[in-house]
Amino acid sequence: MLDTAPIRTDWTREEAEAIYNQPFMDLLFEAHSVHRSHYDPNQVQMSKLLSIKTGGCAEDCAYCSQSARNGATLSAAKLIEVEKVLSEARRAKEAGATRYCMGAAWRSPKDRDMPALEAMIHGVKELGMETCMTLGMLDDNQVFRLRDAGLDYYNHNIDTSERYYKEIITTRTFADRIETLNRVRESGMKVCAGGIVGMGEQQLDRIDMLLALATLEEHPDSVPVNMLIPIENTPLANVDKLDPIEFVRTIALARILMPKSHVRLSAGRTEMSDELQAMCFFAGANSIFVGDTLLTADNPEEDKDMGLFGRLGITAMEAGCDGSH
């Protein structure tokens, strides 16, 4: 059954809290019903993520091993060669990925990096894949250059609620993030924006994070929901683990508030059982990262994902097809 109800961007916190806190079976039923009315529930979009510039980042995100301010820093590397990016993209395409996401550990890109970034976008698009980049904050000129090079998606996560944000990052504000997201959307590129849970936040922070995304002028096209992978020596190394049921509730709320967005089950899948991942797909997740590494963290190997998909009867969405009805 198709859902022709208008997409809402006026959700209230009371509504979101009531959805999140309803009995779990009712929440799953509602989320799955919304999911089915907008998407084929047996199709999942597959993206591949490559770190094109690793480590030495000037930002202080408390969860991140790439921050030069965190004890767990990875040594800083240069922007990698365009040809290397393209050969990795070819391999990802052969393995079934339809979108290629390129991430750089920067506060924002420098103008001298733009020609190489543009060449990466051209090259990946020529392979017939969708392109996505995550490069930090962008000014107007950078947004237009990336768009004109053919970039399909720009990722910029809000990470958490506005209230909890200052516990996680102090080098840029929540408002800075929203500003970049608005610039990207106004340019016509698609927006990918989500966050991380399990960072010691309260339940209300998870709700408010999704509410912030669901009340943007337009919902992000992709909403990655990451489960924190605690990294040794970072400020969040010893944070308490999030109850997996809370994680599924978060996925379900994302699906209900943003029914047409791709909700991506992102970092943290290595720590999840097959059953938990299956429950997340039922609750409305319909996108994953494939490949055995994310930017720097571990991810399930492709064979394992394909094995799980086979057991669940899930197939991959085609490139350029958003899987929606």
Ligand code: SF4
């Ligand atoms: S999350 Fe991104 S911006 Fe933050 S420290 Fe890591 S690489 Fe830098």
